[in-house]
Amino acid sequence: TDNFQAPDYYNLDELLTDEHKIVRDAARKWVKRQVSPIIEDAAQKAEFPKSIISGLAEIGAFGPYIPEEYGGAGLDQISYGLIMQEIERGDSGVRSTASVQSSLVMYPIFKYGTEEQRKKYLPKLASGEFIGCFGLTEPDHGSNPGGMTTNFKDKGDHYLLNGAKMWISNAPFADLAIVWAKDENNRIHGLIVERGMEGFSTPETHNKWSLRASATGELIFDNVKVPKENLLPNKSGLGAPLGCLDSARYGIAWGAIGAAMDCYDTALRYAKERIQFDKPIAATQLQQKKLAEMITEITKAQLIAWRLGVLRNENKATSAQISMAKRNNVEMAINIAREARQVLGGMGITGEYSIMRHMMNLESVITYEGTHDIHLLITGMDITGIPAFQ
Ligand code: TGC
Numbered sequence: 001t002d003n004f005q006a007p008d009y010y011n012l013d014e015l016l017t018d019e020h021k022i023v024r025d026a027a028r029k030w031v032k033r034q035v036s037p038i039i040e041d042a043a044q045k046a047e048f049p050k051s052i053i054s055g056l057a058e059i060g061a062f063g064p065y066i067p068e069e070y071g072g073a074g075l076d077q078i079s080y081g082l083i084m085q086e087i088e089r090g091d092s093g094v095r096s097t098a099s100v101q102s103s104l105v106m107y108p109i110f111k112y113g114t115e116e117q118r119k120k121y122l123p124k125l126a127s128g129e130f131i132g133c134f135g136l137t138e139p140d141h142g143s144n145p146g147g148m149t150t151n152f153k154d155k156g157d158h159y160l161l162n163g164a165k166m167w168i169s170n171a172p173f174a175d176l177a178i179v180w181a182k183d184e185n186n187r188i189h190g191l192i193v194e195r196g197m198e199g200f201s202t203p204e205t206h207n208k209w210s211l212r213a214s215a216t217g218e219l220i221f222d223n224v225k226v227p228k229e230n231l232l233p234n235k236s237g238l239g240a241p242l243g244c245l246d247s248a249r250y251g252i253a254w255g256a257i258g259a260a261m262d263c264y265d266t267a268l269r270y271a272k273e274r275i276q277f278d279k280p281i282a283a284t285q286l287q288q289k290k291l292a293e294m295i296t297e298i299t300k301a302q303l304i305a306w307r308l309g310v311l312r313n314e315n316k317a318t319s320a321q322i323s324m325a326k327r328n329n330v331e332m333a334i335n336i337a338r339e340a341r342q343v344l345g346g347m348g349i350t351g352e353y354s355i356m357r358h359m360m361n362l363e364s365v366i367t368y369e370g371t372h373d374i375h376l377l378i379t380g381m382d383i384t385g386i387p388a389f390q
């Protein structure tokens with residue numbers, strides 16, 4: 001209903017500015033009107049609903065924190081987080097499209113690109129005229145992207161790019177790809193590869209049970225000639241793509257709260273209405289335990305996300321702090337989705353309710369942008385000083 005409000009058990013609204021609330025409420029309203037009514041059908045059909053692209057641009061979801069002179073919304077990190085939260089209340093796949101466009105495509109062009117590249121691409125990405133994707137993962141290098149084999153050679157007036165990426169969100173219809181590849185000295189660089197370049201193809205990955213409303217595909221480079229002006233010159237090495245991931249992972253920490261809120265809210269309402277043994281199931285201690293734990297975990301996750309947002313606004317958040325938030329909040333959301341589904345009994349497995357879709361989506365969210373294990377190892381490395389990856 002129109003007066004639905006998200007859970008706010010600790011009056012966190014008092015920590016938000018008027019601008020934060022305006023941005024959040026606009027995103028919330030748009031998701032409710034334009035995403036919720038169509039998303040179940042899109043997920044069932046395994047189709048990305050392209051009709052929502054212009055709306056995503058209007059609510060500032062494409063480049064929320066990119067300055068306005070490049071078409072971005074010029075907002076702070078908390079507004080960015082709140083937009084992700086509201087979008088993921090609708091669907092993690094839609095949030096994925098916004099995350100990739102903002103943090104994995106616009107961010108590297110803004111941070112590592114030339115002024116010409118910024119002017120050429122950012123306004124069109126902000127308006128949704130262009131959709132981008134981000135190619136880091138390869139068939140043989142997922143958690144360990146530093147081992148990538150995609151490479152380019154300097155051919156004088158252009159670069160020659162070869163290799164393949166897989167599991168790439170937005171790939172099947174993206175207009176451009178930020179591709180991470182090694183030069184002849186094994187140094188990683190970002191290249192802007194555009195649809196239509198000869199030898200570049202983007203086959204779609206079918207039969208996913210998760211993130212069905214998001215298109216996923218491969219990027220295949222077979223002797224692709226990339227103009228030299230398409231190299232992002234201002235940062236190289238693995239730290240360049242990982243810097244983009246910091247921004248995306250931060251957004252996911254907020255997004256996961258949105259998915260959890262939707263599951264909690266659905267379960268709470270259902271439990272109050274569903275009568276068994278002549279009383280609402282919400283009157284039983286077992287269901288109350290589930291619901292009470294859900295709101296407790298959501299509240300803790302909200303506090304982590306908000307504090308991390310403050311630190312990011314002050315440029316003080318560390319990558320390890322971001323890993324902790326992504327890991328904690330996604331696990332919180334997936335656990336709530338699983339519990340909430342049980343509160344609905346058999347109804348919980350149907351598309352009449354959003355819970356099972358969230359639950360399946362969150363299996364991707366807990367895997368991409370660094371798996372649950374990798375983020376734990378990042379925390380372990382941070383507190384002990386000893387990397388345990390190898
Ligand atoms: P390591 O030796 O630790 O680091 C290499 C260089 O990178 C620097 N660095 C970072 N810089 C910025 N931000 C970070 N978060 C950074 N973490 C590390 C580091 O200081 C070093 O710099 P330098 O100058 O000394 O060279 O690298 P490693 O090879 O041991 O790997 C570390 C590890 C495992 C943590 C990293 O590889 C990792 O995070 N792996 C997970 C891979 C991942 O997250 N892939 C995501 C692909 S994109 C995606 O999933 C999009 S989903 C779509 C959607 O968002 O919706």
Ligand code: FAD
Pocket residue numbers: 100133134135136137139141142143144166167168169170210211216364367368369370371372373374388389390
């Ligand atoms: P692997 O790295 O093979 O991991 C398999 C298992 O081993 C995991 O449980 C992992 O935690 C564990 N493991 C790995 N290393 C260690 C270790 N050292 N110690 C202990 N356990 C370990 N990538 C992109 O570049 N761009 C995208 O847009 C993108 N979108 C995606 C969309 C979807 C729907 C999905 C599912 C993935 C997407 N990815 C994308 C890829 C994603 O980032 C990878 O799937 C992820 O990083 C894990 O890599 P992997 O699948 O190869 O698993």
